[in-house]
Amino acid sequence: MATTVDDCRQALHDLAAKLDANAEARGKLDLDRTLACRITDLGAAFHGRITGGRLVDIADGDDPKAKIALVTTGDNLLALVRGELDITRALAARQISIKANPFDLLKLRKLL
Structure with missing residues (x-):
């Protein structure tokens, strides 16, 4: 599928909705960071912000x-x-890459 x-x-946006729906159940996550999502095969990028366990302000373009x-x-x-791709396995297989401060990575695990 292309x-x-x-x-x-x-x-x-679907991910943002899932995180929003689960934010109260997880409790408030102490993480307020800008996020860039770079899609290598399409030459596209998006950016937003992770705050309080939510993904907000999603927009086109890189940050x-x-x-x-x-x-x-x-x-x-x-x-x-x-949910078809396990993030840990995808990282190990280099299917995805996450560039972040190690402490932020630990906090991100609570979201996923």
Whole structure:
């Protein structure tokens, strides 16, 4: 299946909705960071902000100064959001890359 930029945009909005629905159950997460999502095979990027266990302000375009950067292909992003791709295995297999401060990575694990 050929993934499009619109598919990736929708996947990020779906992820934001899932995080929003689960934010109260997880409790407030002490993390307020900018996020960039770079889709390598489509040459596209999105950015937003993770705050209080939620993903907000999703917009098109890269944020080179983002504190957290997710780099992957469109197909892997969709599989990750749908729960078909385990993030730990995907990181180990280099299907995705997350560039972040090690302490932020530990906090991110609580979200996923």
